Amino acid sequence: MSDFVIFLIDALVKSLIIVVSLLTGFAYTTVLERRVIARIQVRIGPNRAGPFGLLQPVSEGLKLFFKEDIVPNEADKVIFTLAPVITAVPALIVLAVVPLGSEVTIPFLNYTTSLGLSDINVGVLYILAVTSISVYGITLAGWASANKYAMLGGLRSAAQMISYELALGVSLLVPVSLAGSLSLGAIINAQDPVWFVFYPIVGQVAAAIFYIAILAETNRAPFDLPEAEQELTAGYHTEYSGMKFAAFFMAEYMKMIAVSAIFASLFLGGYRLFGLEDLLGGWMGPLILAGKVVASLVFMIWLRATLPRFRYDRLMSFGWKVLLPVSLVTLVLTWVVIVLELIPVAL
Amino acid sequence: MLTFSPVSVSFFIMALFTIGGGLGVVTTRNLVHAALFLVLSLFGIAGLYVLLEAPYLAVIQVLVYVGAISILITITVMVTRRLMGIEETYNRQWPIAAIISGLLGAGLIALVVAQFGALTPVADVPVDNIEQLGRAFVTHQGFLLPFEVASVLLLAAMIGSIVISRDV
Numbered sequence: 020m021s022d023f024v025i026f027l028i029d030a031l032v033k034s035l036i037i038v039v040s041l042l043t044g045f046a047y048t049t050v051l052e053r054r055v056i057a058r059i060q061v062r063i064g065p066n067r068a069g070p071f072g073l074l075q076p077v078s079e080g081l082k083l084f085f086k087e088d089i090v091p092n093e094a095d096k097v098i099f100t101l102a103p104v105i106t107a108v109p110a111l112i113v114l115a116v117v118p119l120g121s122e123v124t125i126p127f128l129n130y131t132t133s134l135g136l137s138d139i140n141v142g143v144l145y146i147l148a149v150t151s152i153s154v155y156g157i158t159l160a161g162w163a164s165a166n167k168y169a170m171l172g173g174l175r176s177a178a179q180m181i182s183y184e185l186a187l188g189v190s191l192l193v194p195v196s197l198a199g200s201l202s203l204g205a206i207i208n209a210q211d212p213v214w215f216v217f218y219p220i221v222g223q224v225a226a227a228i229f230y231i232a233i234l235a236e237t238n239r240a241p242f243d244l245p246e247a248e249q250e251l252t253a254g255y256h257t258e259y260s261g262m263k264f265a266a267f268f269m270a271e272y273m274k275m276i277a278v279s280a281i282f283a284s285l286f287l288g289g290y291r292l293f294g295l296e297d298l299l300g301g302w303m304g305p306l307i308l309a310g311k312v313v314a315s316l317v318f319m320i321w322l323r324a325t326l327p328r329f330r331y332d333r334l335m336s337f338g339w340k341v342l343l344p345v346s347l348v349t350l351v352l353t354w355v356v357i358v359l360e361l362i363p364v365a366l
Numbered sequence: 367m368l369t370f371s372p373v374s375v376s377f378f379i380m381a382l383f384t385i386g387g388g389l390g391v392v393t394t395r396n397l398v399h400a401a402l403f404l405v406l407s408l409f410g411i412a413g414l415y416v417l418l419e420a421p422y423l424a425v426i427q428v429l430v431y432v433g434a435i436s437i438l439i440t441i442t443v444m445v446t447r448r449l450m451g452i453e454e455t456y457n458r459q460w461p462i463a464a465i466i467s468g469l470l471g472a473g474l475i476a477l478v479v480a481q482f483g484a485l486t487p488v489a490d491v492p493v494d495n496i497e498q499l500g501r502a503f504v505t506h507q508g509f510l511l512p513f514e515v516a517s518v519l520l521l522a523a524m525i526g527s528i529v530i531s532r533d534v
Contacts, residue, residue: 023372098398140496144425151433155405155440162398162444170444177441201496 033136037114044312045272046076051313052320059324086261093165094258102163103259103266106156110273113149116142117280118204120290120304121297134290134304138204143195146281147188150236153274154180157238157255160267164258172254175331180236182335186342187232193225193353194285203281207289216286221353226286228346233278235338237271240323242334279315280308287311377417383410401440408432422496 050065050072057064068074090099120134139145154177161173195201197218198209209215215222235242251257256267283289289311290296290304297303329337355361387407391400408431415424502508 095396095398098402139421141421141425144422144429148425148428148433151429151437154433154437158437158441158444159398159402174441174445177437181437 029132030136034115037136038111041111041114041273041276042269044276045269046080047073048272048276048316049079049268050075051316052323055317055320056324059321080265083261083265088261088263089258091165091258095163095165098159098163099258100263102156102160103263103270104156105159106153107266107270107273109149109153109156110270110277113146113274113277114280116145116203117284118207118289119308121301123301134301135204138202140200140202142203143191143201143206147184147191150187150278151184153236153270156270160259161255164255166258168251169255169257172251172257175251176238176255179238179242179334179338182338183232183235183242183342186228186338186346187236189343189346189350190225190228190232191285192350193221196350196353196357197222203284203289207284207291210288211291212293214286214288218356221349221356222286224345224349225353226282228342228349229285230282231342233282234319234322235334237274237278239271239275239319241326241329243328275316275319276312279312279319282315283308283311373417376413380410380413380417383407383413385410397443398440401436401443404439405432405436408436420495422499 053075054064054066054072065072065075068078090096115136116139118133118135118138122131122133124131157180158173158177161169161171161176164170194206194215197215198206200206200209216226234240256264259267290308292307295303296307384407387403387405387410390403391407394400394403408427412424412427412432415421415427503513504510
């Protein structure tokens with residue numbers, strides 16, 4: 020086979036694996052969320068469909084599949100249909116630049132490949148670019164619905180996402196500066212053996228700001244203002260039903276998984292864990308990354324069960340007057356640390 | 367001349383996005399649709415940058431033009447409802463505009479073909495081209511002065527917009 024065909028098969032198989040694991044991950048994140056929240060609120064949660072409620076997402080997916088698909092009369096039909104797609108696609112493609120493990124050799128085929136679709140040398144910028152696209156889906160959904168609640172929800176989310184993108188971008192620059200590279204692979208390698216989150220002050224502050232910003236970017240509690248029920252019914256997806264609604268739902272949970280993987284790669288050492296990633300011929304790497312992602316997901320769910328929703332003006336002033344200045348100061352401090360060579364060397 | 371390699375096929379798809387999106391911008395009556403066609407066109411250009419082995423430019427293209435400028439245009443159009451749903455033609459100058467842009471396009475194509483038509487080989491792209499780009503921005507042999515002037519210009523625009531919005 021020619022090199023191009025091999026490359027094509029390699030890329031297609033890896034893309035398929037990423038997409039399928041995101042979709043499966045989405046389904047089981049919903050179960051995880053409902054079970055964990057139930058546990059926190061001293062309830063039981065869904066446990067009837069299948070063992071431990073594991074078939075719950077299947078039954079819900081089937082239910083949504085058979086729901087009537089309603090398009091409002093006044094809606095802009097094309098954009099109304101396009102908006103869920105624009106929201107879901109960035110969540111699917113953002114993981115393309117995240118290395119999921121080191122090199123593995125596939126048995127029987129004797130073919131060695133790196134785990135991860137493509138570790139391009141502008142990986143971090145790619146993540147920022149792709150997440151900035153997802154603003155469109157929500158804003159357009161709000162506009163195309165021709166419903167004032169949806170419109171307000173869409174505008175709110177656009178303002179929120181654009182505001183928190185700044186703090187996100189600046190706090191992203193801290194691991195980039197510490198590693199001296201925009202490639203996620205190089206950033207993960209630079210965290211061997213000390214994760215960036217363990218760097219005194221700069222690492223922790225940057226990680227905290229990054230985590231808050233990704234909560235706002237994914238519209239998770241306490242930043243779920245675009246769908247604040249008391250004020251806006253269901254916000255931008257008020258008019259959506261059936262599988263189109265499911266697409267928004269799916270996008271939110273896939274984004275949670277994707278940003279958790281990115282957070283783990285930037286601050287928690289990615290697929291590395293004290294050399295354990297080389298076990299099982301390298302196949303341990305993705306499992307370690309998955310463990311870190313699940314930990315981050317549980318933390319997000321825990322936050323949702325604990326914190327009340329922000330008020331809109333507080334959200335804006337928190338983003339612009341607290342997060343952005345603090346992240347800028349942290350970035351300058353990081354540069355001071357790098358120039359004075361105060362970086363903790365290998366323990 | 368034309369060879370059907372994966373690169374040329376991707377080039378034609380991206381060129382289709384770019385030109386088709388551009389045509390959509392000027393032909394559609396719906397301003398939100400026009401803004402979205404602009405996004406499609408800008409995506410096509412980002413794809414062309416990828417084919418030119420300039421991933422940095424491609425990503426910045428998406429980040430700045432698609433992620434920031436176009437979203438601003440889209441939101442501005444959305445919140446000004448009176449601009450929506452224009453059905454009648456505003457003015458009758460579109461034939462002149464079409465002729466002028468057609469002539470300009472033909473002139474550009476002629477120029478590019480005359481200058482670069484015979485050139486086929488592509489220079490090797492250095493592996494660490496982002497690092498070279500970064501160094502070029504901060505050394506005085508490179509583009510330090512234009513870079514700083516552009517930064518000051520953007521800062522002035524930012525301060526200006528803050529002053530205007532505080533006045534109201």
